[in-house]
Amino acid sequence: MNDNVRSETIIRQETPVGLPAATSLWGSDAIAACLRALDLPYLAVNPGASYRGLHDSLVNYLGNARPQLLLTVHDEAAVAIAHGYAKASERMMGAVVHSNVGLMHATMAVFNAWCDRQPVLVLGATGPWDAAKRRPWIDWIHTVSDQGALVRDYTKWDNQPASVPAAYEALMRAAQLANTAPRGPVYVNLDAALQEAPIDSLPSLPEAARHRAPDSPRPGPGVVEEAAALLSGARRPVILMGRAGRSDRAWQARVALAEALNAPVITDLKMAAAFPTDHPLHGAPPGSFPTPAALGLLREADVVLALDWCDLAGTLKGAFGADPVAPKVIHVSCDAHVHRGWSMDYQGLPVADVYMLCETDAAAPLLLDAVSPRRGERPRAPVYAEALPQSGDAPTLRALAGALNEATRGLEITVTRMPLGWHGSYRHFRHPLDYIGADGGAGVGSGPGITVGAALALKGSGRIPVALMGDGDFLMGATALWTATHYRVPCLIVVCNNRAFYNDELHQERVAKTRGRPVENKWIGQRMTDPDIDLALIARAQGAEGIGPVTHAADLAPAIAKGLALVQEGAACVIDARVVPGYDTEMSGVPTQRR
Numbered sequence: 234m235n236d237n238v239r240s241e242t243i244i245r246q247e248t249p250v251g252l253p254a255a256t257s258l259w260g261s262d263a264i265a266a267c268l269r270a271l272d273l274p275y276l277a278v279n280p281g282a283s284y285r286g287l288h289d290s291l292v293n294y295l296g297n298a299r300p301q302l303l304l305t306v307h308d309e310a311a312v313a314i315a316h317g318y319a320k321a322s323e324r325m326m327g328a329v330v331h332s333n334v335g336l337m338h339a340t341m342a343v344f345n346a347w348c349d350r351q352p353v354l355v356l357g358a359t360g361p362w363d364a365a366k367r368r369p370w371i372d373w374i375h376t377v378s379d380q381g382a383l384v385r386d387y388t389k390w391d392n393q394p395a396s397v398p399a400a401y402e403a404l405m406r407a408a409q410l411a412n413t414a415p416r417g418p419v420y421v422n423l424d425a426a427l428q429e430a431p432i433d434s435l436p437s438l439p440e441a442a443r444h445r446a447p448d449s450p451r452p453g454p455g456v457v458e459e460a461a462a463l464l465s466g467a468r469r470p471v472i473l474m475g476r477a478g479r480s481d482r483a484w485q486a487r488v489a490l491a492e493a494l495n496a497p498v499i500t501d502l503k504m505a506a507a508f509p510t511d512h513p514l515h516g517a518p519p520g521s522f523p524t525p526a527a528l529g530l531l532r533e534a535d536v537v538l539a540l541d542w543c544d545l546a547g548t549l550k551g552a553f554g555a556d557p558v559a560p561k562v563i564h565v566s567c568d569a570h571v572h573r574g575w576s577m578d579y580q581g582l583p584v585a586d587v588y589m590l591c592e593t594d595a596a597a598p599l600l601l602d603a604v605s606p607r608r609g610e611r612p613r614a615p616v617y618a619e620a621l622p623q624s625g626d627a628p629t630l631r632a633l634a635g636a637l638n639e640a641t642r643g644l645e646i647t648v649t650r651m652p653l654g655w656h657g658s659y660r661h662f663r664h665p666l667d668y669i670g671a672d673g674g675a676g677v678g679s680g681p682g683i684t685v686g687a688a689l690a691l692k693g694s695g696r697i698p699v700a701l702m703g704d705g706d707f708l709m710g711a712t713a714l715w716t717a718t719h720y721r722v723p724c725l726i727v728v729c730n731n732r733a734f735y736n737d738e739l740h741q742e743r744v745a746k747t748r749g750r751p752v753e754n755k756w757i758g759q760r761m762t763d764p765d766i767d768l769a770l771i772a773r774a775q776g777a778e779g780i781g782p783v784t785h786a787a788d789l790a791p792a793i794a795k796g797l798a799l800v801q802e803g804a805a806c807v808i809d810a811r812v813v814p815g816y817d818t819e820m821s822g823v824p825t826q827r828r
């Protein structure tokens with residue numbers, strides 16, 4: 234858990250009544266006790282008969298505390314909430330999804346967490362595996378051979394334990410692996426018969442502290458010195474600041490390293506805030522794709538320090554094309570430990586003159602100690618101004634960004650989602666929790682769940698969770714909001730509602746142009762109009778506050794201010810901000826975030 238969020242949050246508690254003395258014990262009681270030993274704060278669930286044994290144990294044996302159940306309205310939201318919680322807190326929680334169908338619903342969220350390298354303990358169930366114990370029909374429907382195969386290619390580990398002691402070990406191993414860098418989701422599948430079997434006594438629980446995840450691997454001997462020598466002697470080093478931790482200490486070490494090297498830093502909107510974007514060394518507005526300004530810096534570089542940069546090969550290709558990569562490359566990452574055959578989320582194979590197999594925040598202090606400070610001319614200060622409220626009436630995304638900046642002045646907010654079309658210069662990030670990064674796997678619909686999970690982690694921290702979300706993203710996952718209202722988790726979702734899957738209109742436009750076909754038709758099969766969907770009503774239907782539709786630019790800042798005030802009073806709130814379809818092409822000619 235990082236030092237910026239409180240370890241315990243106060244949310245609505247649902248306290249079971251009349252708990253019996255534990256005179257009889259069941260397999261799932263032992264499994265529940267083991268989950269408590271792992272110190273999981275919450276289990277986001279969508280219920281199902283396949284884990285009714287475990288559900289009973291969590292409620293009637295553990296008393297619905299440590300872990301507390303969080304009911305979700307969709308299995309995908311359960312995993313997305315756990316994903317968002319880990320992003321903001323750096324602490325793992327669990328998600329329980331019903332046999333096969335629940336897991337099938339949850340798969341996209343598991344994939345997102347996998348690509349985002351975030352730990353989630355996903356629990357599932359099947360069976361009874363013993364066919365003689367199955368109820369007719371439905372238990373057979375609930376039983377599949379090798380259920381873990383559904384998610385094996387995008388989880389770090391999965392298992393179907395056959396006994397209580399095996400379940401203990403599986404849970405310990407799953408938690409340890411999930412939290413070992415590179416982190417990721419794991420899946421433990423609990424046989425219904427094992428859960429529902431009577432047991433004589435609780436086998437003694439494993440010592441979770443002795444199964445905790447190790448610290449980041451350390452780079453091999455000599456590698457730090459090799460990297461430090463390259464950096465100290467560089468004329469124009471550039472830092473690609475990628476995946477990194479949320480703590481103040483790690484943030485400060487990264488800033489100190491950049492300052493010691495006097496090197497421009499490039500950050501990425503796919504990943505959480507890693508470096509202050511208003512620092513004079515922050516080289517270019519961040520994007521999801523390398524921006525022309527960032528590529529220009531790379532072309533001038535003689536040494537590139539890539540700190541767990543997502544898609545290093547692609548970024549270098551953007552700068553150097555088919556030519557050899559001119560600068561020396563120091564590649565700091567242990568991501569290769571989860572590079573496997575099915576998903577290509579590992580991206581291209583980057584060149585590396587020095588390869589430090591460790592995490593960013595393990596490397597930064599070591600490099601800081603080892604480099605000789607580089608003097609000389611400071612790089613041009615490229616500090617850019619944030620978006621301002623717009624004078625015109627058109628509610629563009631830039632106008633929305635300006636309104637957000639105005640309405641949040643003096644407040645500590647955590648941006649839990651950026652919409653496609655967001656331009657990296659619209660808003661500065663000055664703290665590791667100012668922005669928690671994107672979804673990881675480009676799975677639309679994760680925005681609401683990740684936001685609610687992050688808001689859960691941030692409750693009590695004094696920071697206000699604010700999501701800026703596409704309408705497509707909101708609509709695909711909107712029912713995650715109910716979990717926020719039910720459990721009293723405040724958050725603000727500003728839906729950048731262009732009433733379209735606009736990103737894909739741009740794709741149709743490109744194809745039409747290439748093929749010499751009418752661009753005018755790009756909206757067909759993309760626009761969600763006639764009827765416009767009333768997003769504020771979707772919020773109100775779930776007990777949240779709903780504001781809007783807001784249709785004039787001048788009304789955006791007051792609407793956001795009102796939403797923030799409601800959230801500060803404890804509400805979950807959705808603002809339907811009707812933005813005009815279109816991404817910003819004017820901001821220094823830099824492409825906006827798109828897919």
Ligand SMILES: Cc1ncc(C[n+]2csc(CCOP(=O)(O)OP(=O)(O)O)c2C)c(N)n1
Nearest residue numbers: 653675676677703704705706733734735736
């Ligand atoms: C689950 C899923 N379905 C479809 C897509 C393809 N896709 C990528 S971006 C996008 C549009 C998202 O719409 P919205 O959130 O409203 O953002 P906008 O494009 O309008 O800015 C779609 C459908 C996807 N990435 N994920």
Ligand SMILES: [Mg+2]
Nearest residue numbers: 704705733735
């Ligand atoms: Mg849209």
